[in-house]
Amino acid sequence: MSIILSLLLLQAPHALPGETAVDPYVADNRHAGAAPFEGDGMARAFGGQEGIRRIVDRFVAINFADPVIGEIFANHDQVRLKRTLFEQFCFILNAGCSYTGRDMASAHKDLGVQKADMNRLVETLQRAMGEEGVSFPAQNRFLSKLAPMRRDVIEN
Numbered sequence: 281m282s283i284i285l286s287l288l289l290l291q292a293p294h295a296l297p298g299e300t301a302v303d304p305y306v307a308d309n310r311h312a313g314a315a316p317f318e319g320d321g322m323a324r325a326f327g328g329q330e331g332i333r334r335i336v337d338r339f340v341a342i343n344f345a346d347p348v349i350g351e352i353f354a355n356h357d358q359v360r361l362k363r364t365l366f367e368q369f370c371f372i373l374n375a376g377c378s379y380t381g382r383d384m385a386s387a388h389k390d391l392g393v394q395k396a397d398m399n400r401l402v403e404t405l406q407r408a409m410g411e412e413g414v415s416f417p418a419q420n421r422f423l424s425k426l427a428p429m430r431r432d433v434i435e436n
């Protein structure tokens with residue numbers, strides 16, 4: 281078998297070129313941490329998959345450059361994070377995606393995230409959603425879906 285073929289087979293099925301491998305796991309939409317909204321209202325409020333893509337790319341860029349929480353993101357795989365966050369947001373917003381990333385507890389294990397970091401992340405997400413023109417009611421509905429995940433993300 282050629283080296284290239286072997287390398288392709290070794291890659292995780294959903295990973296994009298440039299992603300660093302993570303420990304194996306079985307993908308499951310339940311790992312997204314919330315059930316999707318019904319109907320297409322929320323997907324439209326976020327500008328469909330294209331709007332969600334722009335929001336996630338901006339959100340990740342803001343977080344990596346952030347003076348408060350940037351340090352937590354430093355040296356983590358930005359390519360993978362953009363892909364998995366896009367899938368998660370798209371799945372929850374019912375915009376036509378499956379989530380193939382890890383569950384929230386596994387993804388944030390040992391990162392040492394504190395309550396204040398979580399609050400900061402909500403602010404950076406509000407900024408990214410605001411820049412894309414997502415209405416405040418739609419922003420708040422989405423944030424309510426993420427809120428219960430705090431317990432899996434924050435280290436006690």
Ligand code: HEM
Pocket residue numbers: 349352353356357360361364365368380381382383387388391393397398399401426427429430433
């Ligand atoms: C409800 C809030 C949050 C959600 C929905 C969320 C979502 C995600 C997702 C989908 C991933 C990728 C999972 C994967 O690689 O399989 C991830 C990873 C990550 N998250 Fe979060 N996150 C949240 C809160 C936070 C907070 C507050 C921080 C830090 C301030 C943070 C820092 C990170 C980092 C550094 C990674 C990369 C971990 C790695 O490379 O192994 N997250 N998050």
